Amino acid sequence: MTSIQIALLATAPWVLIPIGMVLRMRRSRTLDEFTSDPPRNAPPISVIVPARNEAHNIGRCVRSILATTYPNIEVIVVDDQSTDGTGRIAAELGATVIETPPLPPDWFGKQWACWTGQARARGELLCFTDADTEHAPDLLARSVNAMGALQADLFTVAGRQEMVTLWEKLVQAQVFGMLNAWYGGTEEINRSKHAWRKIANGQYLLITRASYEETGGHEAVKHTVAEDLMLAQRFHRLGKKVVFIEGREQLSTRMYTSLREMIAGWGKNVYAGGMHALPPFVPRWVFPLGLVFPPLFNLLPPVALVLAAFGALSYPMLLWSAIATAATVLMWMKFYWDADESPLLALLYPAGAAIALYIYARAIIRGRNVSWKERDYVAS
Secondary structure: OOHHHHHHHHOHHHHHHHHHHHHHHOOOOEHHHOOOOOOOOOOOEEEEEEEOOOOOOHHHHHHHHHOOOOOOEEEEEEEOOOOOOHHHHHHHOOOEEEEOOOOOOOOOHHHHHHHHHHHHOOOOEEEEEOOOEEEOOOHHHHHHHHHHHOOOOEEEEEOEEOOOOHHHHHHHHHHHHHHHHHHOOHHHHHHOOOHHHOOOOOOEEEEEHHHHHHHOHHHHHOOOOOHHHHHHHHHHHOOOOEEEEEOOOOEEEOOOOOHHHHHHHHHHHOOOOHHHHOOOOOOHHHHHHHHHHHHHHHHHHHHHHHHHHOOOOOHHHHHHHHHHHHHHHHHHHHHHHHOOOOHHHHHHHHHHHHHHHHHHHHHHHHOOEEEEOOEEEEOO
């Protein structure tokens, strides 16, 4: 076998892995499959919004929830010791606002706020949603109809991720690309029999009151950084049905507004939380290697291409790197097209991969020590 043939063969992972990802992601269901008409006997829903210093988000969130076509809701905003007027804004818009008691030492703030909110809730269904979300009027109706049709105990929706700045478009793509590669489409997740293959989106969880109480709810996952992931796994282990579905037309979220926020936000989740997505037969020391592999995989071809173009590498390496880079660009073009963004952003993917590598490496170094919104935690 010649060196050129070897180089061509070596491109296989960069060509075949994206194809496999696309095929796996096609097996997904969406809320659009379910009617937007509210059910005849609509069970009361308590929408609980944990919020800590979310004055810049809470107005949009509460307005969108209150605009629902669902006939039987209450909106509870849990003001988690905010100092920016979050609670006042929510109250002026018509939400019920309660404040959290002092945070116990063994709780994460979000779980404590959710737990505080559900204690005041009256609904048969509990909807936990983040303050940086925006809800379409038909979100709750479609969710309840889908939840009933699919007999779910925990129902979670993956919405559209709003990416405004260039940094958001580059870095968010890398993180969600990694998640898509690991989990696949919604039906890959829903059909799996393994708890470690279950995941939920903490931006929108709809849970029956009965199953929430039976499983211990947020109290059972009070010391974990990825409470949504752990809730999904716990529900599955206890024999409850978890359903994950797409709802890009019904739910949107702008998670972070700056590069600094993305570094802090993903830095607290990807390592300390991601370890819980490992299969039980894989030792934990493997996880850091698996975490940095995706950005390194993306970066290797363009770096080699630059070196080969300047004569530092051989012609077979130039051929390999050119094909592998082109295949990776095509993969990212597909990602951005699906996200309703310009496919030309794919040409900048190495910058996003480099920042993602920095975030992951920084998270690995910090280990289980995480910080968020002026609080320090040690995740379990």
